[in-house]
Amino acid sequence: DTGVSQNPRHKITKRGQNVTFRCDPISEHNRLYWYRQTLGQGPEFLTYFQNEAQLEKSRLLSDRFSAERPKGSFSTLEIQRTEQGDSAMYLCASSLEVSNYGYTFGSGTRLTVV
Amino acid sequence: DQQVKQNSPSLSVQEGRISILNCDYTNSMFDYFLWYKKYPAEGPTFLISISSIKDKNEDGRFTVFLNKSAKHLSLHIVPSQPGDSAVYFCAAYLTTSGTYKYIFGTGTRLKVLA
Numbered sequence: 217d218t219g220v221s222q223n224p225r226h227k228i229t230k231r232g233q234n235v236t237f238r239c240d241p242i243s244e245h246n247r248l249y250w251y252r253q254t255l256g257q258g259p260e261f262l263t264y265f266q267n268e269a270q271l272e273k274s275r276l277l278s279d280r281f282s283a284e285r286p287k288g289s290f291s292t293l294e295i296q297r298t299e300q301g302d303s304a305m306y307l308c309a310s311s312l313e314v315s316n317y318g319y320t321f322g323s324g325t326r327l328t329v330v
Numbered sequence: 331d332q333q334v335k336q337n338s339p340s341l342s343v344q345e346g347r348i349s350i351l352n353c354d355y356t357n358s359m360f361d362y363f364l365w366y367k368k369y370p371a372e373g374p375t376f377l378i379s380i381s382s383i384k385d386k387n388e389d390g391r392f393t394v395f396l397n398k399s400a401k402h403l404s405l406h407i408v409p410s411q412p413g414d415s416a417v418y419f420c421a422a423y424l425t426t427s428g429t430y431k432y433i434f435g436t437g438t439r440l441k442v443l444a
Contacts, residue, residue, distance in 0.1 A: 220373070247430065258334075258419050258434030259374065272429050307373055311430065318364045318421075319432070321373030 220322035222308050228328045229298055236294045237325045241310030248291050249319060250283055251307040252276065259307055265291060266313070298329045333357045334422050336435035344443050349407040351438050353420035358401060360422040364432070365394060365405045368417045377418075378405070410442045 221240040229235050241248050246267050251259035262281070263273045267288035277283075280298075285291040295302055305326050309319035335354045343349045351365075361382040366374035380387040380394045380403070387394050393406045407414055417439045421432040 222373075249431075256339075256436065258336075258421075258436050259432075260434070261431045264429055264431065272431065309373075318366065318376035318379060319430075320376070321366075323371070323373045 220308055220310050220320050222306075222322035222325050224325055225323065226326050226328075228330060231300060231329055232297055234294065234296045235298060235327060236292055237306055237308075237327075239291045239293070239308030239310075239322060240289075241291070241308070242320055245310035245312055245320070246288065247311045247313060247319075248285055249309040249311075250291070250293050251309065251321075253305040253307060253324070254303075262293075262306075295327075298327075300329045303327055303329045332436075333360075334420060334433045334435040336418075336420060336438050338438050339436070340439040340441070342441045342443060343410045345412055346409045349405075349410045349414065349440055349442065351405040351407075351418050351420075351440065353403045353405075353435055355401050355403075355422050355433075357422070357424075357433075358398075359424050360433075362423055362425050363394070363396060363403050364421045365392075366419045366421060366434075367414075368419065368437070374419060407440075410440075412442050412444050415440055415442045 223238045248265045250262040253259045265285040280296045283293045305324045307324045309321040311319045364379040365377040368374045396403045417437045419437045421434045
């Protein structure tokens with residue numbers, strides 16, 4: 217297991233289209249997080265899962281966004297009817313339930329909406 | 331409301347000298363703090379953390395200092411090396427919240443000059 221894997225690395229889409237990103241966490245990690253990072257900003261929390269349960273969603277996650285983690289393994293983040301303001305780096309991270317060593321982040325998916 | 335602030339967007343330091351990166355927070359309830367390093371086109375990588383019960387934590391060339399009364403933490407890198415050139419984010423969270431949701435600062439870009 218080489219870490220948190222995110223696919224695709226880059227996605228360019230036209231405004232109004234739907235996109236889906238995938239995250240494969242470290243296998244023994246039961247917590248999974250999605251963050252969004254825009255230029256000049258730090259990562260901002262979107263949502264988190266403990267196993268398959270989605271336990272918290274940020275107000276940043278509008279009703280166009282949906283995240284799933286079936287069977288507590290990989291996760292998907294879908295954005296419907298994309299807008300230019302959705303252009304950002306989407307970061308996935310995973311961790312054990314209690315960790316003093318921080319999350320392990322993936323390399324992210326960079327979304328550009330044109 | 332920016333709860334975690336990094337007021338210096340960039341910092342340049344000569345190789346071999348000390349780099350000091352600063353971070354301020356407004357929420358006195360935060361009780362765990364972390365520093366992450368980010369290279370271009372990669373996800374953030376955990377560097378070092380500190381609990382609010384401590385005022386210093388050291389790991390090799392990296393030391394984090396916490397001043398709870400001032401709501402301020404700093405990361406010292408000694409000696410600085412060209413490979414340390416990256417964007418550094420501080421993050422804070424409340425361990426009793428259960429979510430381990432990190433609040434990140436906006437980052438400081440460190441450039442170590444050879």
